[in-house]
Amino acid sequence: MTKAMLSIDNAAKRFVTPASMGDRIAHALGGPDRTQTVHAVTDVTLTVAKGEVVGLVGESGCGKSTLGRMISGIYAPSSGAIALEGTPVAKMAGKRIQKLTTRVQMVHQDPFSSLDPRMRVANTVSEGPVHHQLVSAAGADDNVADMLVRVGLDASTRRRFPHQFSGGQRQRIAIARALAMQPDLLVLDEPVASLDVSIQAQVLNLFLDLRQQLGLTAVFISHDLGVVRHVSDRVAIMYLGRVVELADTVPLFDRPAHPYTRALLDSVPKLGAGRGAFSAVAGEIPSPLNPPPGCAFHPRCPFAGPRCSVERPILKAGDNTPGTVACHLYDGGT
């Protein structure tokens, strides 16, 4: 295998939500402790090779953005390690998180709030590279023009403000801003979720182009399985903070092994599937405050057996699975 660009080793992120004032007073007087711990990401191990695109998929709240933010160094892991070619991407210094590298850039979901509305496009794109001395102040303007052209915008638009662009164009600007930092790794968090299909196609095509020209390495987060299938080499399926299946894209979509992956693929409405073609995953998404014991999917799983509610399955390869999978079905039965 080629050398790993990104290595995530047993990374976890817990958020402690403070109790309300009343609860704190009650606790001080001998009542129960009501601080709650959200297990947003738990023990994720994953590597991304140079030039590879790994898709991250799962239901709302399963920890995709949190993992993305840890990879970008915006959050320090609560435990475990995340490193880019051996260098940690973040550390916790006192209470402040320090981003240790500019080599990872993140593109956020919402193109309407991720750009500073009072900043001209030229400054938005050049601020980071100039600050980090990747380009000189004198060369900044040419650099901006280059970046805008690269993402398919006219260089003459660089004096404009974000509100003068459409959603798809704003997402291009956000990508240009990330690319201007000459990142080794790009984290894209739902980059097309808020866009209309016709505009979505433009942004996905841009990503495919850039990937070919620049050999981008990327983590592509989306809840849209069609989008992830289209752009990723490998896909990690997350459920309640953990990776439950990890495999190459084509075999994963052809013969998903994990019951959750199968259910997820079945619930996507398909063009041309015909009327009434629904097959829903039963039950609700459980809360990360109180993940179910054993396999977290067991309350919704049609195959759950006695072992599933007590013993947590381990992510590993089984007979004829497309990759690795965390399910007792492939490890001695339920």
Added chain:
Amino acid sequence: MSDAILSVEELQTHFFTRAGVLKAVDGVSFSVGKGRILGLVGESGSGKSVTGYSILRLVDAPGKIVGGRILLKGKDLAALDPEAMRRTRGAVVSMIFQDPMMTLNPVLKIGTQMVAAIKAHVKISTADARKQARDALALVGIPAPDERLDVYPHHLSGGMRQRVAIAIALLHKPAVIIADEPTTALDVSIQSQILAEVRRLADQTGTAFVWVTHDLSVVSSLADDIAVMYAGRIVESGETGAVLAHPKHPYTAGLMASVPSQAERGQKLVQIKGSTPSLAHLPEGCSFRPRCPRATDICKTMPALLPLGDTKVRCHHPIVEHAS
């Protein structure tokens, strides 16, 4: 169509703004029959929501319905006085929004608000109203409906809240429900649960739905009929299977081709060039003309929505399949 419960005829809703008159809905016609689901699709700004609001007569200034008719069970809604319209809303036609909190009151328990909604339209004891509320929750597939009556909206997940909103819309067994992107913000797993429930409700209760969405795949599995909107007009309509199997309007064809699952993995997606036009600066003639690969000079005149085969299309050069 004679058995239509709802027919919209040449509806025009315009916004009178400083930038000029925005023709958000400009000559929209469709009808929905008992127990049928019409998928109203189109990109952001194409006029889907304004069409829905117009049917409920919920358009406020600077917007105004300036033309057309809306017939509900054969009765012209424009003829109703505000009080009669208020009684019609909820009882005969109701609406589900993308955000269920548009329907739900955050500070009242689910049961309290449902009982109030029932009592607003019928004389009934609180105990009986509670029982009806409970049955409505069970009908939309909410587990443990008795307990849910006593919780507040924030105790429920987004998907559950949306089900409660649907249950409230169904309370008076309305003839028609207008649903404005109610599953767009939900996960696919929860979305498919709700779509399956809605399909079942339409089949069992005979309620007709106008399902507004920008997602063609949702329409494909949910709707009996489809109407595709572009810049305030319907550009193609017909039975879902027929329209999606052979889209005849270049815009519908482009939309379908740009869905990633339609393309080979990793290959460039078909892209509709340009972007959605501003209503303040529509081109003359066909609104799709600047983006259309088939446009010719004749497209500078507005095409009419005309039957072609078993569907209808608004285009001078529709895509017709040549028998090979």
